[in-house]
Each structure stands twice: as C-alpha cells, then as structure tokens.
Amino acid sequence: MLIIAGRSFRSRLFGxxxxxxxxxVMKEALDASGCEMVxxxxxxxxLADPADDIMSVLDRERYLFLPxxxxxxxxxxxxxxxxxxxxxxxxxxxxxxxTPDPRTLLPDPIETLKATEILVKEGFHVLPYMNADPxxxxxxxxxxxxxxxxxxxxxxxxxxxxxxAMIEIIIDQAQVPVVVDAGLGAxxxxxxxxxxxxxxxxxxxxxAVAGDPVRMARAFxxxxxxxxxxxxxxxxxxxxxxxxxxxxxxxxxxx
Amino acid sequence: MFVTxxxxxxxxxxxxxxxxxxxxxxxxxxxxxxxLAALLSPAAKPYMGVMAEKSAQITGxxxxxxxxxxxxxxxxxFCSNRCVYCGFSADNQIERRVLTLAEAxxxxxxxxxxxxxxxxxxxxxxxxxxxxxxxEELALRLRDRFAAISxxxxxxxGEEYARLFAAGITAVAVYQETYDRDVYRQVHLSxxxxxYDHRLATPALVAAAGMREVGIGALLGLSDWRAEGxxxxxxxxxxxxxxxxxxxxVSFPRMRPAMxxxxxxxxxxxxxxxxxxFALRIFDPDVGLLLSTREEARYRxxxxxxxxxxxxxxxxxxxxxxxxxxVTGEQFSVxxxxxxxxxxEVIRQKxxxxxxxxxxxxxxxxxxxxxxxxxxI
Numbered sequence: 001m002l003i004i005a006g007r008s009f010r011s012r013l014f015g016x017x018x019x020x021x022x023x024x025v026m027k028e029a030l031d032a033s034g035c036e037m038v039x040x041x042x043x044x045x046x047l048a049d050p051a052d053d054i055m056s057v058l059d060r061e062r063y064l065f066l067p068x069x070x071x072x073x074x075x076x077x078x079x080x081x082x083x084x085x086x087x088x089x090x091x092x093x094x095x096x097x098x099t100p101d102p103r104t105l106l107p108d109p110i111e112t113l114k115a116t117e118i119l120v121k122e123g124f125h126v127l128p129y130m131n132a133d134p135x136x137x138x139x140x141x142x143x144x145x146x147x148x149x150x151x152x153x154x155x156x157x158x159x160x161x162x163x164x165a166m167i168e169i170i171i172d173q174a175q176v177p178v179v180v181d182a183g184l185g186a187x188x189x190x191x192x193x194x195x196x197x198x199x200x201x202x203x204x205x206x207x208a209v210a211g212d213p214v215r216m217a218r219a220f221x222x223x224x225x226x227x228x229x230x231x232x233x234x235x236x237x238x239x240x241x242x243x244x245x246x247x248x249x250x251x252x253x254x255x
Numbered sequence: 256m257f258v259t260x261x262x263x264x265x266x267x268x269x270x271x272x273x274x275x276x277x278x279x280x281x282x283x284x285x286x287x288x289x290x291l292a293a294l295l296s297p298a299a300k301p302y303m304g305v306m307a308e309k310s311a312q313i314t315g316x317x318x319x320x321x322x323x324x325x326x327x328x329x330x331x332x333f334c335s336n337r338c339v340y341c342g343f344s345a346d347n348q349i350e351r352r353v354l355t356l357a358e359a360x361x362x363x364x365x366x367x368x369x370x371x372x373x374x375x376x377x378x379x380x381x382x383x384x385x386x387x388x389x390x391e392e393l394a395l396r397l398r399d400r401f402a403a404i405s406x407x408x409x410x411x412x413g414e415e416y417a418r419l420f421a422a423g424i425t426a427v428a429v430y431q432e433t434y435d436r437d438v439y440r441q442v443h444l445s446x447x448x449x450x451y452d453h454r455l456a457t458p459a460l461v462a463a464a465g466m467r468e469v470g471i472g473a474l475l476g477l478s479d480w481r482a483e484g485x486x487x488x489x490x491x492x493x494x495x496x497x498x499x500x501x502x503x504x505v506s507f508p509r510m511r512p513a514m515x516x517x518x519x520x521x522x523x524x525x526x527x528x529x530x531x532x533f534a535l536r537i538f539d540p541d542v543g544l545l546l547s548t549r550e551e552a553r554y555r556x557x558x559x560x561x562x563x564x565x566x567x568x569x570x571x572x573x574x575x576x577x578x579x580x581x582v583t584g585e586q587f588s589v590x591x592x593x594x595x596x597x598x599x600e601v602i603r604q605k606x607x608x609x610x611x612x613x614x615x616x617x618x619x620x621x622x623x624x625x626x627x628x629x630x631x632i
Contacts, residue, residue: 019319021606043402043615073467073500077618084617102467102502103495103541156316209315 002199004177005093005125005146007064011035012194013224014066014179016204017054018044020213027057029207033217038063039095039202041070042081048088066127068095074108075115082119094119095149096128105155109136113143120144129181132163137170137178148174149202151182152193156205158185161192171197187216187223194227195235256456257493262435265292265482272296281305286538291488294534295481303526306533310562313540321608323565324595325373326366327407327547329574330354330393332584334379336446338432340474340510340517342572342586343379345446349584353384354574356393363397365577369569370595372402372612375428377572377586380409380448387415391422398423403614405468409447410457416464423619427461428470428506429454434486435478438520442477458490462498467618469494469501470545475528476510476519484531488538504543504565505535509550510587525554529561536562551590552601559605568598 002009015035020026030038038058046052047067058065067085072078078098085094096119098111112128113136119126125146130136132150140148150167153159160183161167171178177199184190190201203220210216248254272293280290281302293299294306331353334343342349354362363374374397378385385408394404405426406419416427433439436451443449458469471490473483491503509528510519523531532544546555546563548570555566571577573585591598599609 019321020608021320022603022608043618044610044613046612071614071618080617080620081615084615100500103499158316205316205319208319 002177004127009036009200011037011221011224012200012228013190013221014039014181014200014202015217016202016208017041017058018070018204019208021208023053023057025213026054026208029213029217030058030063032214032221033207034221036062036064037066039066039068039204042067042085042090043071046088047085047090064093065090066093066095068129069097069115070099072098072115073100073111074098075111075118078111078115079118082115082122082124086124092123092125094124094126096126099129107131107151109133112136113139116140116145117143127179132166132170134166134169134173137174141174141176145176147177147179147199149179149181152180152189153183155182157183158206159183160185160189161196164192164196167193167198168196187219190220191223191227191230194224195230197231200224257459257490259434259436259455259486260489262437262478262482262486265434265485266479268292269296269481269485272298274298274301277302280537281309288485288488288492291534291538292485294537295484295531299530299534303530303533306530306537307561310533310536311560313536314560314562314564317540318564319608320560320606321610321613322559322563322602323373323610323613324371324599325375325405325565325567326369326371326595327375327377327567327570327572328359328362328366329377329572329576329586330359330389330408331378331381331385332574332586333381333384334446335381335383336379336448337444338446338448339442339444340432340477340519342584350582351584352574352582353378353381356389356396358575358578359393360396362575362577363401367400370599370611373614374401374404375407375567376404376424377407378409378574379586380446382409387411387418390419390424394419394422394424398616398619400616402612402616405470407470410454410460413460413464416461416466420465420619423616425466425614425619426468426470426502426504427458427466428472428504429457429461430470430472430474430506430508431455431486431490432474433477434473434483434490438478458494459497462494462501467502468504468543469498470504470506470543472506472508474508474510475523475531476521478521480521480523480527480531484534488535491535491539491542502543503539503541504545506545506547507532508547529558532558532562548589548591549587552593555591555598556601556605559602559607566598566602569594 013035014037067090069078069081099105127147129149137148153162179200180193180198181202276293277299280293332351407428544563545565547567602609
C-alpha cells in the first residue's frame with residue numbers, strides 16, 4: 001500500500017479539481033476514479049467556506065484535500081498561500097507549485113527547494129511539483145519533502161511521459177514516494193508511469209476535458225491498477241532478440 | 256522597445272497569404288507570425304469552421320471547461336483627451352463625475368454582493384481628477400474582499416505601477432486603440448493620449464514594474480482589423496520574450512454607439528471579429544481572451560468555449576451606475592444586459608463552469624499577514 005507522510009492510500013491515482021465543466025461533473029468523475037487524494041487550487045476555492053462550489057460537493061471523509069499553491073511565482077508567495085491553507089482548515093498537506101512562467105507553468109527549482117525547506121520546518125507535509133531532475137528530487141528529499149512530484153511533460157499538454165529517462169533515475173534513487181504529475185494525457189501514459197515503478201500518478205486535465213470525464217476517470221483508474229500490478233509482478237526484460245527459445249549457436253563445445 | 260512595423264507592411268504580409276498558407280497554419284502544432292498572417296487573411300475565410308474547432312480545442316486544453324467572470328467598475332468620466340470615438344472625450348457634453356472613495360467602495364460592495372470577485376477599475380484619463388493616490392487607497396480598501404483587482408486607466412509611470420501592485424492591483428490593461436500610426440494621429444486629437452509611442456511603450460512598463468498581467472488590444476473599427484490583429488500578435492510575442500513572468504490578455508472592444516456620434520470608419524463585422532479571435536487563440540494558446548458586454552448576448556453565448564476565457568457581466572459604463580440607475584454619461588452602451596446569475600446560467604447550460612474566483616487576495620499581501628492567518632500558531 002502507498003504510504004505518504006504516515007498516511008496510507010489504497011488508490012494510486014490522485015485527482016484534480018480544475019478545468020471541469022461543473023462541480024457536479026467533477027464530483028462524479030472523482031468518485032468514479034476511486035482516488036482518495038484530490039488537489040485543489042487555493043486561488044480557486046475558499047477552504048473556509050462550506051458553501052464553496054467545489055468544496056461543498058466533495059466528501060471530506062472520502063477525500064484527502066491536497067491544497068496547491070497554483071499561481072505562486074516565488075517561495076514567499078507559496079509560503080503565504082500555505083499559511084492561508086492552514087489557517088482556513090486545510091491541514092498540513094500541501095502540493096507545492098511555484099510556477100513563475102504563466103505560459104508553460106513549469107516549476108521553478110530554486111524557489112521550490114527554498115519553499116519546501118521553509119514549509120517542512122513549519123510542519124507541513126510538502127509534496128513539491130518539480131521538473132524531472134533527479135538531483136533536485138534528492139535535494140527536495142533531503143530537506144524533508146513527503147514525496148516528489150516530477151512532471152511527465154508540460155502541464156496540460158497530454159504528451160505523456162516525455163521525461164522517462166529522468167523519472168526512471170528518480171524512481172531508482174528516491175526514498176520518498178514518487179508521484180508522476182502533469183502531462184499524462186491517456187490511460188496508457190499513466191500505465192507506463194506505473195509500470196516504471198512510480199508510486200502514484202496525478203491526472204487532471206485528461207479527465208476534466210475528456211468528452212466523457214466520468215468514463216475517462218474510470219479508464220485511468222484501471223490503467224493505474226494495471227500498471228502497478230505489472231510493476232509488482234515483475235516485467236520481463238526488453239530485448240530485441242528472441243530469448244529462451246533461441247538456438248544455442250556457438251555453444252556446441254559445452255558438455 | 257517594441258516598435259510596430261509599418262501598417263502597410265502588415266497589410267501586405269496578410270494579403271500575400273493564400274489557401275496553402277492557411278492549410279499549413281491549421282495543420283501545424285504551433286504557428287508563428289507568418290501563420291497568424293495567414294489565419295487573419297481573406298484566404299482563411301472558407302476555413303472558419305476548422306479554425307473554430309482548433310481554437311476551441313486549444314482553449315479547452317489550456318483553460319479547461321471554465322469561463323472566468325469579472326465586472327468593470329467605472330470610477331471617473333473626466334478625461335483630458337480628445338478622442339473622436341470615445342463617449343468620455345473632453346469635447347463631449349456629458350454629465351461628468353468622479354466617485355469619492357466612499358462611493359467607489361459602495362459600488363464595489365454592490366458588485367461583491369452580486370457575486371463578483373474579479374474587479375476591473377476603469378476611468379477616463381484625467382490624472383488631476385483621479386491619480387495614483389486614489390487608486391492606491393481604493394485598492395487597499397478593497398483588496399481583502401476581492402480575489403483580483405485590475406485597472407484600465409491612464410498610462411502611469413513604472414514606479415506608480417509598482418506602488419499600485421504593492422497596494423493589491425494585479426493587472427493593467429492599456430489598449431493601443433489602433434496600431435495604425437496615421438489613424439492614431441487622426442482620431443486622437445489632443446491630450447496625452449495623442450502620443451502613440453508613449454502608449455505603445457506602456458505595457459512593457461507595466462510588466463517591468465512586476466504586475467502579474469498586462470492586457471493589450473485594439474478598438475475594432477478604427478483601422479484594418481486584420482493588420483491590427485497581426486500587430487497585436489507581434490506585440491504579444493515581444494512581451495512574452497521580454498517579460499516571461501507576465502501573463503498576457505487581449506480584449507476585443509468593437510465599437511458601439513456612443514455620445515459624440517462617431518461612425519467607425521472601418522466597421523468590423525461579427526464574423527470578422529470571430530476570425531480575429533480564433534487566429535489569435537491559435538497563435539497564442541496561453542493568452543487570456545476577454546469578451547465584454549459590448550457584444551450582444553446571442554454572440555457571447557455562441558462564443559462560449561470557442562476561444563474567449565473571460566466574460567464581464569451586468570456591466571454599467573457610467574460612474575456610480577450600479578448604485579444609482581438614473582445617472583447618465585456612459586462611455587458606451589452595452590449589448591448584453593443580463594446580470595451575473597443569468598450569464599452564469601447560460602454558461603452552465605453550455606457545459607462550462609462560470610468561475611467567480613480564480614485568484615486570491617493572499618497573493619497581494621506583500622509583507623503583511625492576512626487577517627485569517629492570525630489563527631496560525
């Protein structure tokens with residue numbers, strides 16, 4: 001079972017709340033996805049308001065809300081948003097996003113590391129969104145990140161796991177859970193990340209803007225399960241030549 | 256500094272585009288200025304359906320199935336410019352007023368009570384009547400209650416923008432009105448606004464001062480809309496290169512009847528404006544596109560999801576008009592008279608989420624703790 005910051009999760013699919021056509025569709029899709037962790041943008045919701053359109057439809061018993069700092073341009077802003085989350089009942093969990101470029105929304109490694117260090121000291125469970133940089137993943141782990149969230153490809157692009165080679169290294173080296181976040185556009189992308197040994201994936205755009213978000217959520221849930229099962233079962237080595245049944249040419253000398 | 260190419264050159268580049276260029280632009284993953292010229296050209300006319308589809312797809316992928324709502328709050332109708340197209344032009348005999356801070360706050364409260372969280376403060380350009388100190392004080396009074404406050408006022412100096420940013424203003428719109436130098440001179444008779452280059456340089460000042468967002472645009476109807484579109488594209492691309500931290504938006508004010516009896520020399524049809532919107536969306540997938548209540552409900556409803564990402568609603572273009580329906584002296588008359596709830600309902604019916612809050616005052620609390628964070632132990 002997946003454990004992050006002492007809490008266990010049955011589902012290895014994390015959901016998002018952005019870009020849906022309505023809070024009702026969002027709720028149905030998240031319910032269908034089976035996910036237990038849902039990220040919400042602090043800029044978008046009012047955590048303290050029970051009537052908030054997003055917060056009011058989601059069951060707080062069923063989902064762990066992971067407030068995110070979407071929109072923060074530097075560590076200072078991210079820290080302020082984190083304080084707001086905690087003050088309005090958001091708890092200690094935080095998806096740290098520091099994205100100074102409003103165009104690509106790529107994470108700033110320097111500010112992300114700074115903010116992680118500060119927030120961990122303040123008692124937050126920090127899950128930083130990061131570029132797929134193995135050394136950065138280790139640095140974030142060293143300052144106490146509860147998990148690392150490397151991107152598969154630029155957010156919202158549906159391009160899949162373009163950072164495969166780097167994510168493989170991150171998975172290989174990390175002691176904290178690795179959650180592949182951003183860019184997963186199809187269930188097959190999610191399955192690939194899971195087969196590679198990612199501990200979980202976070203999918204939002206691909207579900208929210210699908211023709212049928214509810215079915216797509218289910219499709220991702222199945223893909224994540226399939227990918228994880230394949231990883232745990234031990235995938236065969238990839239080889240261009242045929243394996244066991246090859247003739248033993250050149251081995252005729254063996255007795 | 257950004258320099259607009261000669262308008263005649265822009266027109267020439269657009270006229271040179273043929274059907275092949277259009278097809279190439281529509282097939283490409285990303286297009287550049289040449290592709291934009293093709294999509295703005297008459298050769299793209301038969302491809303409006305494909306452009307709509309592509310524009311909708313890009314918009315959906317980047318912005319999701321959401322439309323952000325905002326309201327303009329007119330603060331002052333005093334203006335020291337003489338601009339032939341504007342209801343607030345110094346020449347026009349209209350009843351003029353500038354709201355006191357208390358009145359402005361009252362108007363904002365009305366909008367807040369109606370459900371608005373994103374506010375655009377608008378005024379004529381008369382610094383003596385309404386300057387930076389006024390805007391600063393108003394922003395400080397409002398920033399706790401609104402998710403985001405932007406301004407559309409006279410061009411200011413860089414340090415003044417920095418001051419307003421610190422007070423809680425997040426975005427600034429400065430429309431060039433027309434990128435056509437000759438027409439610009441003809442329609443801006445006198446006042447500070449008659450300086451084309453000063454106005455053109457202002458968006459960069461805004462971005463350099465640290466504002467999160469800059470809005471640009473052209474007043475449609477003054478000159479050739481295709482060339483305006485290409486100039487806007489060039490301006491966007493230049494701003495992106497030089498200010499990578501700044502979000503950009505484009506607005507599409509199409510001339511409506513106003514006091515002063517000005518007839519737009521080159522009126523832009525709905526279909527033409529739509530082509531402009533699609534072309535700019537395909538050119539720049541990340542730019543925010545605003546569609547105001549200048550346009551009629553039918554058009555705004557039809558455009559939902561196809562490119563624009565922000566809608567105003569329930570707008571009144573006269574200072575004090577939200578609290579008092581009888582005041583006169585509007586800047587222009589609106590085409591969509593529905594209130595925020597009615598607009599939201601249509602957005603929902605069309606399968607989109609009317610988003611009233613997509614920012615937070617906390618972003619602007621530079622150097623001080625928010626009230627709610629007092630709970631932090």
